[in-house]
Amino acid sequence: MAKDLSKERQLASLDYSRYDFKTGTESYEVILNKGLSERTVKEISAIKNEPQWMLEYRLKALKAFEAKPMPQWGADLNGIKFNDIVYYMRASEANREKWEDVPEYIKNTFDRLGLPDAEKKFLGGVGAQYDSEIVYHSIRKDLEKLGVLFLSMDQGLLEYPEIVKAHFGKTIPYSDNKFAALNSAVWSGGSFVFVPKGVKVEIPLQAYFRINAENMGQFERTLIVAEPESQIHYVEGCTAPKYSSQALHSAVVEVVAKDSAHVRYTTIQNWSNNIYNLVTKRAVAHKNATVEWVDGNLGSKVTMKYPAVFLLGEGSKAEILSVALAAKGQHQDAGAKVVHLASNTTSRITSKSISKDGGRASYRGLVRVAKGMKNVKSNVVCDALLLDDYSRSDTYPTIEINEPTATIAHEAKVGKIGEDQIFYLTSRGLTETEALTLIVLGFIQPFTKSLPMEYAVELNRLIEMEMEGTIG
Amino acid sequence: MDLLSVKDLHAQIDGKNILNGIDLSVKKGEVHAIMGPNGSGKSTLSNVIMGHPKFVVTKGSISFEGKDVLELSPDKRSRLGLFLSFQYPFEVQGLGFSKFLFSAYKARFPNKKISVLDFQKLLKSKAEALHMTPEFTKRELNVGFSGGEKKRAEILQLMMLEPKLAILDETDSGLDIDSLKLVAESVNRLRGPDFSAIVITHYKRILNYLKPDVVHVLSEGRIVASGDMSLADELEANGYKTVLQKSAMGRGAEK
Numbered sequence: 001m002a003k004d005l006s007k008e009r010q011l012a013s014l015d016y017s018r019y020d021f022k023t024g025t026e027s028y029e030v031i032l033n034k035g036l037s038e039r040t041v042k043e044i045s046a047i048k049n050e051p052q053w054m055l056e057y058r059l060k061a062l063k064a065f066e067a068k069p070m071p072q073w074g075a076d077l078n079g080i081k082f083n084d085i086v087y088y089m090r091a092s093e094a095n096r097e098k099w100e101d102v103p104e105y106i107k108n109t110f111d112r113l114g115l116p117d118a119e120k121k122f123l124g125g126v127g128a129q130y131d132s133e134i135v136y137h138s139i140r141k142d143l144e145k146l147g148v149l150f151l152s153m154d155q156g157l158l159e160y161p162e163i164v165k166a167h168f169g170k171t172i173p174y175s176d177n178k179f180a181a182l183n184s185a186v187w188s189g190g191s192f193v194f195v196p197k198g199v200k201v202e203i204p205l206q207a208y209f210r211i212n213a214e215n216m217g218q219f220e221r222t223l224i225v226a227e228p229e230s231q232i233h234y235v236e237g238c239t240a241p242k243y244s245s246q247a248l249h250s251a252v253v254e255v256v257a258k259d260s261a262h263v264r265y266t267t268i269q270n271w272s273n274n275i276y277n278l279v280t281k282r283a284v285a286h287k288n289a290t291v292e293w294v295d296g297n298l299g300s301k302v303t304m305k306y307p308a309v310f311l312l313g314e315g316s317k318a319e320i321l322s323v324a325l326a327a328k329g330q331h332q333d334a335g336a337k338v339v340h341l342a343s344n345t346t347s348r349i350t351s352k353s354i355s356k357d358g359g360r361a362s363y364r365g366l367v368r369v370a371k372g373m374k375n376v377k378s379n380v381v382c383d384a385l386l387l388d389d390y391s392r393s394d395t396y397p398t399i400e401i402n403e404p405t406a407t408i409a410h411e412a413k414v415g416k417i418g419e420d421q422i423f424y425l426t427s428r429g430l431t432e433t434e435a436l437t438l439i440v441l442g443f444i445q446p447f448t449k450s451l452p453m454e455y456a457v458e459l460n461r462l463i464e465m466e467m468e469g470t471i472g
Numbered sequence: 473m474d475l476l477s478v479k480d481l482h483a484q485i486d487g488k489n490i491l492n493g494i495d496l497s498v499k500k501g502e503v504h505a506i507m508g509p510n511g512s513g514k515s516t517l518s519n520v521i522m523g524h525p526k527f528v529v530t531k532g533s534i535s536f537e538g539k540d541v542l543e544l545s546p547d548k549r550s551r552l553g554l555f556l557s558f559q560y561p562f563e564v565q566g567l568g569f570s571k572f573l574f575s576a577y578k579a580r581f582p583n584k585k586i587s588v589l590d591f592q593k594l595l596k597s598k599a600e601a602l603h604m605t606p607e608f609t610k611r612e613l614n615v616g617f618s619g620g621e622k623k624r625a626e627i628l629q630l631m632m633l634e635p636k637l638a639i640l641d642e643t644d645s646g647l648d649i650d651s652l653k654l655v656a657e658s659v660n661r662l663r664g665p666d667f668s669a670i671v672i673t674h675y676k677r678i679l680n681y682l683k684p685d686v687v688h689v690l691s692e693g694r695i696v697a698s699g700d701m702s703l704a705d706e707l708e709a710n711g712y713k714t715v716l717q718k719s720a721m722g723r724g725a726e727k
Contacts, residue, residue, distance in 0.1 A: 419524075419525060419526055420524075420526075420562060421562045421564070423519075423522075423523075423524050423525065423526075423546060424558060424561065424562040425562075425564070425572075426545065426546040426547040426550070427522050427523075427546045427547075427549075427550055427555075427556050427558075428547075428550055428572075428573075428576035428579070428580075428629065428633065429547050429550035429551050429576050429579030429580045429633070430547055430575055430576060430579055431545075431547050431579075432545070432547070434575065434579070438564065438567050438572060438575065439564055439567070441566065441567070442564050442565050442566030442567035442612070442613075443565060443566055444566070445565070445566030445567075446566065
């Protein structure tokens with residue numbers, strides 16, 4: 001199997017060599033030693049053949065990472081052993097995870113989702129996905145005609161250094177937090193997207209199609225630049241659980257929406273339950289721009305993620321819609337941040353969380369209105385659903401309003417599925433599990449309906465499977 | 473053979489006795505009415521027949537088509553052909569009415585192979601009979617429904633799921649005169665040898681349409697009087713007090 005695939009890949013590289021960011025990786029396989037040092041960072045930069053400024057940036061970030069203490073709030077991060085992590089792995093057939101090592105429950109999930117073998121292996125961190133590469137290629141061609149750039153971050157840096165340099169680390173400086181610093185020091189992979197002025201990309205751009213040999217990476221770095229009046233919907237992740245033997249995933253995502261641009265960024269992540277998933281996502285919205293984060297978190301051991309929008313320009317808008325499912329042994333500490341730094345700006349935050357089997361979901365949010373900014377409107381709704389008595393849900397909202405003309409609404413609800421509600425549905429012939437599943441799917445429906453169809457279907461299927469294990 | 477046979481049924485909630493020895497048998501094709509003052513146990517009786525887990529049956533039996541159903545979960549009872557039209561139907565956010573009903577339909581009739589499209593057609597025709605627009609079935613289950621809409625939605629579910637025995641728990645409460653007539657006509661159309669009903673109500677008006685075969689009066693968890701429509705007339709004319717006194721005297725005479 002592996003042999004055939006690698007033949008296919010070579011063919012692919014011949015045909016598409018110009019676009020194929022993994023050209024040349026065939027004979028190239030690198031696994032750095034465990035642990036993090038200046039040397040590691042230099043090695044990563046050298047392997048990638050990066051410009052000097054990026055190496056310097058990485059090294060500054062490393063210093064910041066070392067200097068910053070671990071966050072003392074949020075989830076328990078004591079399980080992270082920084083010296084036990086491999087900070088760079090260049091994927092090739094040889095150094096992928098072994099299929100046998102992928103946990104059984106994940107393989108079962110793949111089977112039940114009916115994924116084709118190639119996809120299973122890819123999601124299991126085992127093989128690259130070739131069909132998708134071809135799809136990606138044709139999408140790339142269409143986009144290129146419009147002047148849209150859609151590359152891996154590594155390739156973006158090499159091919160479009162000016163654009164990257166102008167925006168990289170500007171929205172999220174390496175000094176922002178310990179994990180942003182870590183990512184800035186050792187980042188690899190992720191996407192670079194550039195949409196020229198006035199271009200409206202109608203189809204969602206799916207990172208799924210782009211990811212191949214570079215792997216999704218533990219330290220992805222994504223940068224999206226939407227020029228004035230452009231429009232883009234970027235989708236990353238997938239609903240099937242993704243296995244990695246590496247216990248830390250720490251990504252940084254920066255989005256720049258210039259005047260009147262519209263950016264929607266959809267993420268669904270379902271990490272295997274050994275992963276610490278610590279992600280910094282932030283967007284800036286200029287005059288009349290709109291940024292939407294759609295963020296779904298399943299799986300992982302600990303997730304800390306608070307997609308943020310800084311509303312810099314008058315009339316700009318932020319919408320953050322998130323769902324978290326915390327199952328056994330999981331802590332989803334997720335939320336949203338919006339900072340209103342201009343007048344006539346609006347934001348809407350909708351957070352839905354489900355806790356089951358002793359899982360814990362926390363909403364941590366911030367809405368800040370800067371002094372002197374008139375007619376700001378913000379609406380925050382947090383809904384939590386507890387499926388049993390030993391799961392947990394918390395809400396930590398922070399609202400800082402320095403302006404009397406602001407209109408802020410905050411609503412938080414914690415619901416438990418009542419016996420009466422279940423009785424109602426079961427009296428119609430549905431089993432208790434079916435009833436619970438329908439209630440949970442209904443609960444997250446405002447989220448699901450904003451997803452591209454295939455993601456919505458897959459997410460629903462996944463929730464159904466999660467729910468089957470809930471009762472007895 | 474009785475379709476439903478309830479014998480010496482005792483049930484409690486949180487240790488409090490609510491049903492204190494109910495005897496009730498409903499034959500195929502019959503419609504029974506149960507009336508009774510507030511707190512007499514009418515809703516408890518319907519919940520217990522349907523299998524609500526919060527009530528504990530301490531004594532007695534319930535059998536349906538000769539089968540003991542006490543140990544069966546509500547979904548299994550539903551699949552046998554029992555149906556409860558709720559007094560207060562629950563709202564489920566984000567769950568489309570027709571999606572929900574399609575799931576229920578497949579559970580009730582596992583052997584019927586029906587496509588989504590055919591199901592929609594069937595649902596549309598039944599909804600029209602209740603003067604409900606197709607838009608209605610696209611709404612979220614009971615969310616934002618008016619009191620009357622909720623009751624009609626219950627009857628629509630009943631019509632789709634074709635139970636052998638339907639319990640209508642105060643379906644007439646909160647319905648205006650026109651809706652009441654519509655609902656009663658829809659139930660009447662179902663009448664036949666394969667459809668029986670227990671109608672729980674405070675008012676005679678729905679019974680004027682449904683013309684029950686038997687009228688029962690429930691008090692303090694017991695059926696204290698049974699008769700024909702004239703019993704409902706008497707209740708309407710004189711209130712519960714007289715009827716209950718009479719039954720108490722009757723019981724006294726027995727002793």
